[in-house]
Structure formats: C-alpha cells, structure tokens
Amino acid sequence: MKPSRPQQLFRKTVTMQPENQSSPVRWITDWMTPDGLWYRRNHYNYPASKVDGLQVVGAVRCPLTLSCEDIRSRPAKSVVSVMECAGNRRTLFRPRVYGVPWNEGAISQAEWTGVPLRDLLQEAGICSTAREVVCWGIDGEGKDKGPFARSLPLGKSLHPDTLVAYAQNGRLLSPEHGAPLRLIVPGWYAMASVKWLSRIEVVTEQFQGYYQKEDYHYYPFPHSDEGKRPVTVLRVNSLIRYPHDFSVLKTGHHRVEGLAWTGKGVIRRVEVSVDRGEHWHRARLQQRPWDHPYAWVQWSWNWKDLQPGKYEIWSRAADTAGRMQPLRAKWNRKGYGYNAVCRSRVQVE
Amino acid sequence: MKPSRPQQLFRKTVTMQPENQSSPVRWITDWMTPDGLWYRRNHYNYPASKVDGLQVVGAVRCPLTLSCEDIRSRPAKSVVSVMECAGNRRTLFRPRVYGVPWNEGAISQAEWTGVPLRDLLQEAGICSTAREVVCWGIDGEGKDKGPFARSLPLGKSLHPDTLVAYAQNGRLLSPEHGAPLRLIVPGWYAMASVKWLSRIEVVTEQFQGYYQKEDYHYYPFPHSDEGKRPVTVLRVNSLIRYPHDFSVLKTGHHRVEGLAWTGKGVIRRVEVSVDRGEHWHRARLQQRPWDHPYAWVQWSWNWKDLQPGKYEIWSRAADTAGRMQPLRAKWNRKGYGYNAVCRSRVQVE
Structure with a gap:
C-alpha cells in the first residue's frame, strides 16, 4: 500500500x-x-x-x-x-x-x-x-x-x-x-x-x-449592443483557495487562504468576512505587492475556534487605484471580467 | 509548432x-x-x-x-x-x-x-x-x-x-x-x-x-432525521456528454451524445428533448443493455439543421424496472442519488 x-x-x-x-x-x-x-x-x-x-x-x-x-x-x-x-x-x-x-x-x-x-x-x-x-x-x-x-x-x-x-x-x-x-x-x-x-x-x-x-467587449444588455466597451485592464479580484465552497469542516482552527490580483496599481489590502459582510478582518499578505506589481498576492487569515454551524466566508480585495471588489459582478452578455466578492459556504460539524 | x-x-x-x-x-x-x-x-x-x-x-x-x-x-x-x-x-x-x-x-x-x-x-x-x-x-x-x-x-x-x-x-x-x-x-x-x-x-x-x-442515507429533511432511508441501488440516470452546458454551437448538424445507467433491470430507452420536454426523440443505444446489465450504455441522437437561437437539451433514461428520471431530483440533506433529467443549455449562432 x-x-x-x-x-x-x-x-x-x-x-x-x-x-x-x-x-x-x-x-x-x-x-x-x-x-x-x-x-x-x-x-x-x-x-x-x-x-x-x-x-x-x-x-x-x-x-x-x-x-x-x-x-x-x-x-x-x-x-x-x-x-x-x-x-x-x-x-x-x-x-x-x-x-x-x-x-x-x-x-x-x-x-x-x-x-x-x-x-x-x-x-x-x-x-x-x-x-x-x-x-x-x-x-x-x-x-x-x-x-x-x-x-x-x-x-x-x-x-x-x-x-x-x-x-x-x-x-x-x-x-x-x-x-x-x-x-x-x-x-x-x-x-x-x-x-x-x-x-x-x-x-x-x-x-x-x-x-x-x-x-472581448463588455455588452451590458442581453439583446442590444448599446454601451459596449472593450475589455482591457484586469479588475481587482480575489479567490478563496481554502476552504472549498460547500465543504464540511471540523471545529477548531482553520487557515483561510487565497489569492488577490489587480491590473491597476497594486493590491492594497484583502479582507475576509465570515458573517456576510458585517465584520471584515484584514488578511495577511505573503508578498509585498510593490515588489511585483503585476503579480498575484497570496493571502491568509486565521479563523480561530470555529464552532458548529453554517458560515459564508467572503473575501474582497482593494487596490491602490481605489477600486474594491463589488458584492455583485457587473453582468455582461459575454461574461467577461467577473470579480464579485468571492464566497465559500461551509458547514462546521 | x-x-x-x-x-x-x-x-x-x-x-x-x-x-x-x-x-x-x-x-x-x-x-x-x-x-x-x-x-x-x-x-x-x-x-x-x-x-x-x-x-x-x-x-x-x-x-x-x-x-x-x-x-x-x-x-x-x-x-x-x-x-x-x-x-x-x-x-x-x-x-x-x-x-x-x-x-x-x-x-x-x-x-x-x-x-x-x-x-x-x-x-x-x-x-x-x-x-x-x-x-x-x-x-x-x-x-x-x-x-x-x-x-x-x-x-x-x-x-x-x-x-x-x-x-x-x-x-x-x-x-x-x-x-x-x-x-x-x-x-x-x-x-x-x-x-x-x-x-x-x-x-x-x-x-x-x-x-x-x-x-449514506437519504435524509429528506434539513433539520430532522425523520424518514431516513439507506442508500443502496443505483437510480436510473443519464448524462449528456456533448454539448456542454452553456456552450455556443454553430448552425447545422450536431450529434448529441451521452451515457445512461441504472441499478434495477437494464436501460430500456433514452430520450432527448430540445424543446423543454414537449417532444421527446428516441436516442440510439450503442450497446445492447442485456449483454452487460450493470454497464452504462452510450447513446446518441442526431440533431439536424440547427438554427440560431437558445435551446435546452434534455436527456432522460428509463429502465426495465419501470423507473424513469424525474424532472427534479429528490432533495436530501446529504445530497445523494441525484438523477434529475440532464440538461444542457446551448446558444446557436
């Protein structure tokens, strides 16, 4: 074996x-x-x-x-x-x-x-x-x-x-x-x-x-080309790598981990919420964004003493150009530039 | 290259x-x-x-x-x-x-x-x-x-x-x-x-x-264990392999392909609908189900002369035990035995 x-x-x-x-x-x-x-x-x-x-x-x-x-x-x-x-x-x-x-x-x-x-x-x-x-x-x-x-x-x-x-x-x-x-x-x-x-x-x-x-244009309407704009610069964005959406976790400590990136300025901060945005906790960044301005940043946040229940983990990044991930991504017909706050729903047993 | x-x-x-x-x-x-x-x-x-x-x-x-x-x-x-x-x-x-x-x-x-x-x-x-x-x-x-x-x-x-x-x-x-x-x-x-x-x-x-x-039980209720039943026999089921859900297709002919399987009797027929269940077309089975009763069957159906528009392709299998895939799978708390009619939504351009 x-x-x-x-x-x-x-x-x-x-x-x-x-x-x-x-x-x-x-x-x-x-x-x-x-x-x-x-x-x-x-x-x-x-x-x-x-x-x-x-x-x-x-x-x-x-x-x-x-x-x-x-x-x-x-x-x-x-x-x-x-x-x-x-x-x-x-x-x-x-x-x-x-x-x-x-x-x-x-x-x-x-x-x-x-x-x-x-x-x-x-x-x-x-x-x-x-x-x-x-x-x-x-x-x-x-x-x-x-x-x-x-x-x-x-x-x-x-x-x-x-x-x-x-x-x-x-x-x-x-x-x-x-x-x-x-x-x-x-x-x-x-x-x-x-x-x-x-x-x-x-x-x-x-x-x-x-x-x-x-x-490669944002078409804001389903049936008309009105208001189309070319896709260019990366939107500010983040991904929760762990835990996976709809996974089951054990009680205790968990390290929430992810990535954040942007095409304008650099990542300024990443925040994590476990109560649907009521409180936001600052994540620790593992790279200094200015050292490699076009790179993604790995981030983590320690979620301590987790009790049984259902939770939504949210992550949102902000960049030095003043942009922050929205709660809802701007819909467009061809589906470009998705960058809503990243969500991971978990059940703790 | x-x-x-x-x-x-x-x-x-x-x-x-x-x-x-x-x-x-x-x-x-x-x-x-x-x-x-x-x-x-x-x-x-x-x-x-x-x-x-x-x-x-x-x-x-x-x-x-x-x-x-x-x-x-x-x-x-x-x-x-x-x-x-x-x-x-x-x-x-x-x-x-x-x-x-x-x-x-x-x-x-x-x-x-x-x-x-x-x-x-x-x-x-x-x-x-x-x-x-x-x-x-x-x-x-x-x-x-x-x-x-x-x-x-x-x-x-x-x-x-x-x-x-x-x-x-x-x-x-x-x-x-x-x-x-x-x-x-x-x-x-x-x-x-x-x-x-x-x-x-x-x-x-x-x-x-x-x-x-x-x-490995079906728990029909979210907050109570009432009515729990053990998971045993495979439900009758099918998968559309092609085309992929939310893909974009060209006009003309397409071969819709998939798999079907069951744990009771054998697959009796597979049907495909492209008008949300109004009409069902019999798919061709590539294996004879009785030759290998526990095996899946590959099936296909020729979708001819496809015109621009949006379509939902549905597949449903029926077995010789009289079972047929339902339109909606029976929800259960642990998420077992999903077998609703398989759907693939496509846009033809």
Whole structure:
C-alpha cells in the first residue's frame, strides 16, 4: 500500500476542440504556477506552421525583419505577471451566459522574459500618423475570423513592461503558450497577450479585426449592443483557495487562504468576512505587492475556534487605484471580467 | 509548432486530503474508463499497511483465512459494472447541500474479475442466525469513524455477481482502487464496494458502523432525521456528454451524445428533448443493455439543421424496472442519488 503522499495535480479539459484547459489554481501552493499546470486558452487548433521570426511593419520609417535569435540577443527584461482570461469565472454570472464555461481556473502566473515592444517600435521609428499597434498571431490563419490579432493603443505599446517574450519561468516558450514569441501585456486581460506572434503592424486607423471589435467587449444588455466597451485592464479580484465552497469542516482552527490580483496599481489590502459582510478582518499578505506589481498576492487569515454551524466566508480585495471588489459582478452578455466578492459556504460539524 | 492532436485527459482534484478526484467522464469516448482516468473516492488517507489476505469469520461454521493467492486460484468471474459514487452530481441539488463537491465525474466503468462472495460464504457455511455480512476495509483504522466498513443484506451477499475482486480491466487492482482485494457490488452505489477488503464478518444483528447507520442515507429533511432511508441501488440516470452546458454551437448538424445507467433491470430507452420536454426523440443505444446489465450504455441522437437561437437539451433514461428520471431530483440533506433529467443549455449562432 502506498503511504500518503502529495496528490498529483492536473489541468482540466474545458473544451475539446480547440483545446481549452483550466489550471487547478485552488490547489497550487507555489506562488508561480508550475509550467505543466498552466491553463490553456485557444481560439483555434494549434498552428500547423512555425513562426520563424518577427516583422515590424506599417506606419514605421524603417520596417524590421527580425529572427528569433536577433530578438534573444537584445537586452532582455523579465516581468512576473498574472495572466487571466477575460472569461475566468464566467459560470458564476447570474443570469448565466453562454461561452467557454470557465470556472475559477482560467488564470496562472509566470515570470516572462523578452524584449520590450517599445525597443522594437523605437528602432523601426513610429510615424506621426500612427494610431494603434496590431499584433498578429498565426493561429486561425485561413479561417473566417482569423488569424487571431489584437491592437494595442500606442501608450500601452510603448509601456516598458509590454514585452515580446520568448521565455516563461526561465525556459523557452512551449508550443502551447505561443512559441517562439508571444506578446505579454501585464495588467490586461489575457486576450491582449497574443501568442505565436509573427507580425507587429503600426496602423493609422482603428483596427477592425473580429477579436478587437466584436469579441472581448463588455455588452451590458442581453439583446442590444448599446454601451459596449472593450475589455482591457484586469479588475481587482480575489479567490478563496481554502476552504472549498460547500465543504464540511471540523471545529477548531482553520487557515483561510487565497489569492488577490489587480491590473491597476497594486493590491492594497484583502479582507475576509465570515458573517456576510458585517465584520471584515484584514488578511495577511505573503508578498509585498510593490515588489511585483503585476503579480498575484497570496493571502491568509486565521479563523480561530470555529464552532458548529453554517458560515459564508467572503473575501474582497482593494487596490491602490481605489477600486474594491463589488458584492455583485457587473453582468455582461459575454461574461467577461467577473470579480464579485468571492464566497465559500461551509458547514462546521 | 505541434500539429493538432488528441487532447490529453486528466483526473481533477475535488478534495486534497483525503484524495478525491473526479474522472473527465464527459470527454472519454471509450466505453470502458481507462485505468488512469478512473475517479478516486477516499474517506481517509491511503492505508499505510498492507492487506495480505482475507478472513471470513463470525456466524459461520468454518471460519476461513485465505491468502490472495488462494483467492486468485479459485474459479474466477468477470463482470462489467459502472461504479457511481452516491454523491455524484451533488452540486446540482437546490437548495445546495454540503459535502464533497462532486460534479459529474464521480463515476467510471471497468470490467472486474474476482471470486463470487457467495462461493466464500458457502464454503465457510453461514449459520442460520446470520442476518448481514459486514465487509471491513482497513482504511481509517484507528480513527474515530473508521475503519471503513459496510454491511450487505444476505440476499445481495449471495448474489452470484457480487464479487471479491482482485483485477480491474484485466490487471491486478491498483493501490488507489483497493489492492489487493475489494468488494464489487454491481447495481449499488459505490460505497458498498469496500476497498482494501480484509475481513468478511457474518453478523446476527444489524451492523451499526458510522458509514452504515449515519452516513449514506437519504435524509429528506434539513433539520430532522425523520424518514431516513439507506442508500443502496443505483437510480436510473443519464448524462449528456456533448454539448456542454452553456456552450455556443454553430448552425447545422450536431450529434448529441451521452451515457445512461441504472441499478434495477437494464436501460430500456433514452430520450432527448430540445424543446423543454414537449417532444421527446428516441436516442440510439450503442450497446445492447442485456449483454452487460450493470454497464452504462452510450447513446446518441442526431440533431439536424440547427438554427440560431437558445435551446435546452434534455436527456432522460428509463429502465426495465419501470423507473424513469424525474424532472427534479429528490432533495436530501446529504445530497445523494441525484438523477434529475440532464440538461444542457446551448446558444446557436
């Protein structure tokens, strides 16, 4: 008989074709998501062809054609950043919405290494007529809505932490996560971090691609497109990792644990309530948010001398931009940006 | 870049200690669950000691002490049987209930090989005062509520398909599934199929163990134990494997697929409705139910010429014992035996 040993963790299939898998984020105790447990998010099957370099074209004075070696030989930068799919926790919206049914696992974290996109744009020389920077992947080439491409406003393109990355946690990117090159846009939802990046195009008009103009918008109404707004910056958010919703606990002491993250400023505090928001207790943060502003923070709070009964554990995070998780997430038709106070209901016996 | 290939499937962690993992049952196309994708259900950590044989004791004329080799050298019998945890789909009860939060994956299927329990009981010679047969595991030895043990009525103990099994799908049992010996009680919920079986005890009084008298009962009321009934036979049930609840489909043809199973008689028919039960369409069964009465049946129904809109796909199974899945599952405090009509809501674009 085997002695008890740590349980093996795996990704979970969310859709079969294309491959979408969630990360067992609740069970991972490392601050950095192990490579094999990263969530996978695809709009198409994996590309059949290979990207062998990067072009910088469009409204630039001097178009560039760079090999991957060119890019890897330049001064590198590393950034720790959470990566969260805009549809993470979509299944929690009420009324329910249609789409890839992500529960809590469309989020992971890594240290990314690459070259600031800014360095490449400055070398190419942006024309004064430039308006946006379109980042083209090769997934979905030849398909109606493809290839996958997203534009960034000039400001975010020129931000020193926006990277053309070639490494994740110190290893070259894997095919599933965009090898050889992908964009990393810290602080934004993950649709901006284009994988299998092959071309950077500076454009003078608003980009009209499907994933830019139709998908990845907050549509506040069920039957009209009125008031649609693009999905960009991560909302302030938290997850209770332990205890699990609707689990049964023993009396005594329990350490409530979780994660908190934001795309604006950094996490300022995390609070826990066990009486449906009447009292809030400050959680202890295990990382100093300013050390890695785009990273998630692990937090914990000691729940002492627990007595039999039913409880709701709530967590809410606040960031230095003055934002705090709401009690109810803003409903939107495509189910993006869920960030209501996280709830875990438990019975103590 | 990798060409597209079949997606790798994994088990999913449901609780960490003890180890409970669900099977990706929705995504498995084989009729038999591959060994590595079997769900794991534990009440305790894995036993540290090893079972080295089986005792048959109590109200018998001639107590037996059998080695595993003894048992494996006897005439063997194989039975294909679904194994479903009584708490499977517990998360679908409304109002919600507390307990291990199983979604759809606490079910798997294998061919089991072993010796009929009846053969051993007949060899030992059951006394006329006998009332039940208690099957003792060794998991939880020394704990308050342990070790895990369950009693069977004499009738089910003497049923020729109730096995002391040593092999699953032609291979010796793995440590996680009860090696070297486990009980297999076809047609009953899985709590009856005691793992790490070490002792068979014929008793003359009703067995009072925790997992027999308190746990694994249907408690119809939230705050009283009135009307409690033991969990035994599998309810008639079905699962829609494809399409996934709240997914988005393209127009055209789709093959609705699923599983159906029962513990009484065999599956008689499976029906699918796409108009909230107004019309029901007969699904095609891929196995002949009488060939393997304890097995699940794979079914499919061709949904033709699908037009844009929102639909609810419902499936319901009926068995030859005259039972049919209800529209609403019978609520019970511990969340056992969920078997409402299975629903998958989709949006067609």
